[in-house]
Amino acid sequence: MTDEQLERVANEVRKGVLVATHAAKSGHPGGSLSAADILTYLYFEEMNVDPADPNKADRDRFVLSKGHAAPGLYSTLAERGYFPKEDLETLRHIGSHLQGHPNMNDTPGVDMTTGSLGQGVSAAVGMALAAKHWGDSYRTYCLLGDGEIEEGQVWEAAMFAGNHALDNLVVIVDHNGLQIDGTIEEVNSAMPIADKFRAFKFHVIELADGNDMAQVRAAFEAAREVKGAPVAIVAETVKGKGVSFMENQVGWHGKAPNDEQFAEAMAELSKEA
Secondary structure, eight states: OOOOHHHHHHHHEEEHHHHHHHHOOOSSSSHHHHHHHHHIIIIIIIIIIOOOSSTTOOEEEEEEESSGGGHHHHHHHHHHHHSSSGGGGTTTTTTTTSSSSOOOTTSSOOOOOOOSOOOOHHHHHHHHHHHHHHHHHEEEEEETTTTGSSSSSHHHHHHHHHHHOOTTEEEEEEOEETTTTEEEEHHHHHHHHHHHHHHHOOOEEEEOOOOOHHHHHHHHHHTTTTOSOOEEHHHHHOTTTOOOOTTGGGSSOOOOOHHHHHHHHHHHHHOOO
């Protein structure tokens, strides 16, 4: 797909995030919107996946370590054809396969159950190690939040990945600068992020605009060329990207739009289509 086509898909993914969180009257739109371009590129361009066979053995794996951004993942999976887009309206409803955090036992296309912050990347490292051990060709991708990397377990996993030269692993940090309680600087800054990953023997790609599809493409293409080390893509993004009144507003980390806000946001995204 061209960058322009991918941008249109990402716009639809953003609409799905709003549909889901509005219907649930809860959820996490801010970090789902910031990651929409990266999720779109992964599922529509980068990864070897097949919605008709979600569990095929040689598929690339994806772990949403920041599991609260599930609306973004669900919307991407629906757009890719893993399940009907209408299912997004059942987010967090009793009996739905789309709960507040991803569940690999219930949702087609979800490779790892996540939600407890910091733990998903350990699972991703394990997947990458297993592929090396068994000689499998699949690659593993893991999306982390910049608030999430305040968790110590992230760096234990990073130490292992670097020491074992897991060059089939790509970790992406959605660096939007905001977490539930404020800015990362106010809460517990993990800066400088890139230097920390370098210290753990990662090849680091600093993505200046993780909401620009051409730059996203260039970053993942560069990651594929790296041998002998895991890759960390540190992506500068905008929390709430695509909806003007949500952008860079910490309050939209975990709050659903009401009817009026939903209509306004969908109108904005419809102009972008």
